[in-house]
Amino acid sequence: MSGAKRHKYIFVIGGVMSGVGKGIATSSIGTILQAKGFSVSLMKIDPYLNVDAGTMNPTEHGEVFVLNSGLETDQDMGNYERFLGRDLLPEDYMTSGMVYQHVIEKERALGYKGKFVEAIPHVTDEIRGRFLRAAEVSQSDISVIEIGGTVGDYQNFLFIEAARVLRLRQPADVVFVLVSYLPVPGTIGEMKTKPTQTAVHQLNSYGIQPDFIIARGPVALDGKRKEKLAVWCNVEAERVISAPDIESIYEVPLNFEKENLGNLLLQALSLKTRRRRDGLEKWKKFVSRAQSAKEEVKIAVIGKYFDTGDFILSDAYISVIEAIKHSAYALGRKPALAWLNAKDFDPKSDDGSGKAMAKEVATLRDFDGVIVPGGFGETGIEGKIKVIQFARENKIPYFGLCYGMQLAVVEFARHVAGLKDANTTEINKETPYPVIDIMPEQKKHMAAGKYGATMRLGAYPCVLKPGTAAFKAYVGSKSGNYKLKTENYKLISERHRHRYEVNPEYIAALEKAGLIFSGASPDGVLMEIAELPRRAHPFFLGTQFHPELQARPLAPHHLFTAFLKAAAERGKKR
């Protein structure tokens, strides 16, 4: 519906401090406007100089979220896709590094025809051009654009400036939303509005008047403070939106709607709802299913990123956690996640005294299912393999994601196929049985020191083998994100992010020993899914791809659902 109609832009900017839920606010605005019948695209701006998020350590910066295109982006993009229920495009993501790289390359190619090249206007023009291009390629009606960082940062100023110029050119089409924070200091016990006033004044000094304030805080905003903010910040009281902390992020769109945010935004953009009903029926059903799920399903997630001080663990695995939730809620279960450190299970781990300190792997019996998620490098590898062996031998449902699949193949090779000391060459280049190995073109990238955007990235097709657990999960289930066409019903598409693959030379030996490769690339060269047959194990399956990246609240991922179903079964018996 864009085309002749003018595209609308909503900029979401943070005030006071970071980490107050700007990403979820942006996602939720997307959900509610979409529910009003508009096609919405969500865009994230990361002001850092990295060209993409691919080279960043998830321990410090959170998960790297990969789009279908293969672009490695910020974890907020994952929330956007989950809240919109659709795939985003590479144009929907922008970093300072990306913008500067383009401007500098253009300058080197005489693209500025001998002019000075300056931050303003050349960089800001490039940014504005990207706002327009994203709107054009997505063919949406409204873009909601989140500018990373907080007002007053040095780094995000040029993006805010580009947004200001866009509003100047198209005043009727641009709205600014400030997501701010209202602290309740323990010593005073009341909510303070001053930091938000200061943030608005700072934004004013940039030439921008926010149209809306989303007032985040530990508790709801009362009428008195709403009025105060309205007067001091020059924003109508009804456009000051109370956004207290709540239990689940998925309730945020519903809370915004209680404050009538959707209609107020449309009004500010001279638009009217296109739906008679509120359009959030399915979302509400999902939220109430989540709220009413009481019976627990206990899942152990074995990772390595757990010993890094203050870092928020859940950020590194956010898509995995959300994927578990979606499927668990669909089954009427409440997920109880335990984070176990892979290193603790390493038979050789010691506390420095030379004494083996390995945690009893048998504690895993207390869980209904075990997940080994994606990862890189050596830390905790032998611990993970130990865990996988225990889950396989004791018939505990096991789900391996990327590294978790590769290590399941290593474990199976060592302990079932008789390939002693089998390994991935990521860990041991001298292994006698390199069952997981790097692909030749990947070797070239690494030799040249090219690490950014060089992995096998993004969506690749995979052909399922009929009769397998994977096939039954995808094809046999009624709901989910795959519209499997009858003529092509075995073909799925999943997202990747890895350098290593199952070594084709060992496929026959592994199959002979009983491992089933239930998904492979259409040319049959790359193994995408490995599993054990149902008669050998209730659920033992690993994927070379990252299914969690395409799991959505209203379309839970088939494989997560199949895993959790098996886990819930075990829970009943346990």
Ligand code: GLN
């Ligand atoms: N380290 C492995 C590889 O590069 C797995 C990567 C991952 O789990 N995302 O192939």
